[in-house]
Amino acid sequence: LAKTTQPISMDSYEGQEVNITCSHNNIATNDYITWYQQFPSQGPRFIIQGYKTKVTNEVASLFIPADRKSSTLSLPRVSLSDTAVYYCLVGDHSSASKIIFGSGTRLSIRP
């Protein structure tokens, strides 16, 4: 299982773009990269998933360089409600496979 490394915490302001980078040097060929968001006392919520290059949905963008050893979650124009813990997960999603959570990044958005 590929281990992930993320910053423990980040601070930003409303309206800014926030980029959270995750390192996963030992990512395997079959591994996908998935980001989840978790609010206090709630289960994690899926944000975005990708394998390579760039993926964009209505919530965020995910940038993955060619070597796939890192990935960057980009949140455009954050608001106070984006204050949460963000987890980067790497796992083989081609089959039922357990996913191990890292420490996550605690993002705090200020007015």
Next chain:
Amino acid sequence: GAVVSQHPSWVICKSGTSVKIECRSLDFQATTMFWYRQFPKQSLMLMATSNEGSKATYEQGVEKDKFLINHASLTLSTLTVTSAHPEDSSFYICSAERGRGLGNEQFFGPGTRLTVL
């Protein structure tokens, strides 16, 4: 999107009693479900993998006789904390895996807050 529910959302019990937590996938079938535990200010810790129709696979350090897992159908897995003690107080979260074209995706339940007095 896919919905996973947990019941109860919170429970308070006396030390020594057993507590059952249900995890249901409401609009899809899940052959595999996962159970996690989360202590305050910490990340989710995987406890076990629950497979429909077979025994659960427990992570190292998790007592299988204390945390009983039953995956009786493709939409229901249960976690029973037997003889609960205060140190078992935690936030328990389940997830259910749904297959997609490009790979599987895990959907998480809202969690169950267990407080053992």
